Amino acid sequence: MSMICLSRLAGRSAVLRAGLLVLALALPLALPVQGARAQPTAYPLSVENCGQTLRFEAAPRNAVTIGQSATEILYALGVGERMAGTALWFNAVLPEFRAQNDRVPRLDNNAPSFESVIGRRPGLVATQFEWMVGAQGVVGTREQFHALGVPTYIMPADCEGKNNLVGADGTRTAPFSTESIYKGIGQLAAIFDRQAQGAALVADLRAREAAAVARARALRLADASAVFWFSSADLDLDPYVAGRKGIPGYMMRSLGLRNVVQSDEEWPTVGWESIARANPSVIVVARMDRRRFPADDVERKLAFLRADPVTREMDAVRQNRIVILDAHAMQATIRLVGGLEALTDAMAQLQP
Numbered sequence: 001m002s003m004i005c006l007s008r009l010a011g012r013s014a015v016l017r018a019g020l021l022v023l024a025l026a027l028p029l030a031l032p033v034q035g036a037r038a039q040p041t042a043y044p045l046s047v048e049n050c051g052q053t054l055r056f057e058a059a060p061r062n063a064v065t066i067g068q069s070a071t072e073i074l075y076a077l078g079v080g081e082r083m084a085g086t087a088l089w090f091n092a093v094l095p096e097f098r099a100q101n102d103r104v105p106r107l108d109n110n111a112p113s114f115e116s117v118i119g120r121r122p123g124l125v126a127t128q129f130e131w132m133v134g135a136q137g138v139v140g141t142r143e144q145f146h147a148l149g150v151p152t153y154i155m156p157a158d159c160e161g162k163n164n165l166v167g168a169d170g171t172r173t174a175p176f177s178t179e180s181i182y183k184g185i186g187q188l189a190a191i192f193d194r195q196a197q198g199a200a201l202v203a204d205l206r207a208r209e210a211a212a213v214a215r216a217r218a219l220r221l222a223d224a225s226a227v228f229w230f231s232s233a234d235l236d237l238d239p240y241v242a243g244r245k246g247i248p249g250y251m252m253r254s255l256g257l258r259n260v261v262q263s264d265e266e267w268p269t270v271g272w273e274s275i276a277r278a279n280p281s282v283i284v285v286a287r288m289d290r291r292r293f294p295a296d297d298v299e300r301k302l303a304f305l306r307a308d309p310v311t312r313e314m315d316a317v318r319q320n321r322i323v324i325l326d327a328h329a330m331q332a333t334i335r336l337v338g339g340l341e342a343l344t345d346a347m348a349q350l351q352p
Contacts (some may be wrong), residue, residue, distance in 0.1 A: 011286075012294065027076050035152060037288060038194055040195065043057055043058050045191065047191060049156070049187065050141065050156060053244040054151045054152075059192045059309075060082065060124035060151075060192065062083075062121050063122060064087075064107070064120050064122040064123040064125050065085075065127070065128075066117070066126070066257075067087075067088045067128020067132065067155070068086075068091070068134060068331075069128040069184075069333040069334070070127060070155055070184075071086045072093070072334055072335070073333075073334060074188065075081065075093075076185075076197070077185075077188065078194060080099075080100025081100075081103070083100075083104045084105070084121070084122055085104065085106070085107045085116075085117065086104055086107065086231055087107045087108045087112040088108070088110060088128065088132065089106070089290065090118075090289065091287075091289055092289055093095050094221075113244045114140040114145070117140070122150055123150070123173055124150070126155075126188070126304050127139075127152065127153070127155070128155050128333075129157050129334075130154050133154065133172070136164075136165070142154075144206075153187070153188070153236045155332065156187075157180035157258075158332065161173050161174030161180075162266070168242045168268075169265065169267040170265070171243075171264050171265045172245030172246055172265075176246050176247050176249065176250045178336065182202045185198050185202050185205075189201075191192065205334065205337050209340065210340075212254070212344050215344050215348075216340070216344045219256065223256040223258075224256070224350075225260050225279075225280045225293065226257045226258070226260070226277070227242070227275055227278070227280045228239055228241060228242035228248040228259075230267055230286045230330065231293050231296050233293050234293065234295070235294050239269065240267040241261050241269075241273065242266075242330070243261060243266055243267065244264065244265055247336060248284070248331055251339065251343055257282070257344065257347075260275065260279075273310055275311075275314075276311065279315055279316075281315070281350075282321045282322070284318055284330075285298060285301045285302070286325060286326070286327035286330055287326055298324055302322070323343065325339055325342065325343065326339065
């Protein structure tokens with residue numbers, strides 16, 4: 001669930017908390033699978049993924065996912081029984097996936113060890129982020145897994161149009177597009193022979209995305225700007241905020257919001273003094289269950305914004321124009337569309 005606290009851009013301070021407006025981001029995934037037409041996968045199957053060719057003789061068993069995006073896509077495809085472990089969680093699993101998730105071991109809330117992943121004897125390791133499994137992977141490199149006969153799949157959104165060797169969280173060489181999410185769903189559906197489920201899921205997300213974008217454009221926001229605050233290594237340090245070409249950048253472009261951060265890095269650190277000078281109309285903060293950093297806690301974020309001598313003078317803070325959004329809805333996941341819908345609803349209430 002996402003909570004959204006906002007007031008009007010015109011300056012009137014309508015604080016919605018107990019007063020915070022609550023919007024659900026759970027995806028309605030009761031998909032019309034029966035009506036979807038798709039051919040079954042013909043094995044052996046070859047898949048081009050992030051510069052490598054993967055070959056599958058059959059649908060994998062004992063899949064391990066590192067990153068909630070890959071995890072929830074596989075749950076949406078209904079292949080929880082073929083999964084042997086998950087890791088790297090930001091938010092609680094969506095309610096409709098709890099039954100599948102309860103049967104799958106959680107290897108770690110953050111980065112699992114290489115040994116713990118291999119210990120599950122996986123037929124596939126699917127990762128949301130290349131910094132987990134990749135050239136500088138903290139879990140391991142693709143070559144390490146492939147040498148043991150374990151194929152690795154990286155979600156296309158994290159490697160296409162992105163250089164993960166530049167910047168702490170990578171740098172976008174091209175603006176993010178939701179097509180990369182749909183490509184990942186289609187490829188995983190083919191790998192696991194869940195073509196009908198994949199086609200239905202993509203059709204549902206495309207329709208919702210188009211409707212949300214149409215509503216957003218109809219708002220015709222005039223000279224509104226925003227900053228997305230994901231977290232901070234420490235509250236005394238510069239925050240991790242959204243760059244202009246990443247997922248939140250796509251959300252802002254769809255809404256007609258101007259991102260006050262112009263970096264191409266995915267989540268650059270930017271000083272609060274610089275952000276305050278830009279004076280964004282709205283501050284969007286991430287809510288997450290992860291507790292890796294102090295600022296992962298949304299309540300500590302809010303307390304900081306209202307107490308710090310720099311941030312408390314920003315118009316968005318003084319007038320309570322703060323939107324709280326699930327962290328996972330700010331990433332390349334099936335929750336992104338729900339995040340766009342919720343953000344569109346919030347911005348509609350900011351209209352005078």
